[in-house]
Amino acid sequence: MSTCGGKNLLILLMTALLSFGFASGATHVVAKSETFYSISRKYGVPVSNLMAYNKVSDPRTLKLGQKIKIPSKSSAVKVTPLRARKVTPKAMRIIIDPGHGGKDRGALWGGVAEADLNLRVARKVEAILKARGYGVTMTRRSDVFLSLSKRAEIANRYRNVVFVSIHFNAAKYTSVRGAETFYTGEKGRYLASAIQRELIRKLKVKNRGVRFSRFAVLRQTVCPAVLVECGFISNSYERARCKTPGYQDLTAKAIVSGIERYDRAF
Ligand SMILES: [Zn+2]
Structure with missing residues (x-):
């Protein structure tokens, strides 16, 4: 559209x-x-x-x-x-929300702060989406603290948007690994499934599936909203992968592919 x-x-x-x-x-x-x-x-x-x-x-x-x-x-x-490439401006805007930031570092394992990883992947997602003609709003573009309700409020300023919150996971049991995506609402479920499918296909990680969630940041957002957990930094194997720019690029591409799949469907 x-x-x-x-x-x-x-x-x-x-x-x-x-x-x-x-x-x-x-x-x-x-x-x-x-x-x-x-x-x-x-x-x-x-x-x-x-x-x-x-x-x-x-x-x-x-x-x-x-x-x-x-x-x-x-x-x-x-x-x-x-190369000369034609880019058609897209009607749908994407709100990209890099989780945590500032005083809230998110998960911290082996010298890796989730807040930093989230921002790195989010900036890559932003760049790819813009190159594909999407309008993008970032809830944060630097290492600053933002409340969950502030993030939702930014998303709620727009019509015809989807909200994608980007996170990395951690668990007490360090053997736990894989990617999972949370959602609210029917359209959110479709978006979560599309992103999750691309993550598994591109990253070849364990599929932890899509889950309904009452996370505040999803609950307070009016538009279709998802929260992507790209991998476990508490797992040494996944942490080593997540740190590399190549893996971050691939993660960003997977998220964008999922968003495009959703956009074509609605
Ligand atoms: Zn997080």
Whole structure:
């Protein structure tokens, strides 16, 4: 669904490949009436490249007898369009809620604070969602404390939203592991199932299933709301995985895939 269906946003990702310094170029001594332009033509090197290579900003400063370094052609500046991707703005907004923060560190195991992990994964989720055209509201974007009712209140400011709270788990028995997702409401159950399925598929972790919950942050939220427990940091194996950026990326991708699956269904 989209409020402005045909109005596509064209994002051109351009990259400038600068490879100065690798060339074993020659030296040219400036003769009478020569300019940067004539020298660049003589050696078949773009004038901008020639100037940059010699750290010259004004081509008129060239003097008779001046030594000019000539870059090899391989060091030419290339501006390559990497990809042109169409992104359709989505109608649904996603409230991303990194659990805990500030004085509330969440679970603490083996030097890992849940609050930090939650924020890292949440920021990755935010970036991917925005790239896919979703509006995203973060309940927190830094290490600050927020009450549960404040988080719900932020979500309740919007229409056509879903609320996704991101957490990592801990248990007294350190052998306990796996991912689980909590929900309230029928739509919340669908969203939780979609996210849970993607987590299991992408992370290959133990499936602890989806569960109905009366967690305050879910109960006080009007929109479909879920709370994702991405893994147990009380389990040494999962803690080691959860700490790596690669695993955090994969977790974020799984959460986004689940949200997209939900969005397509409603
Ligand atoms: Zn938590």
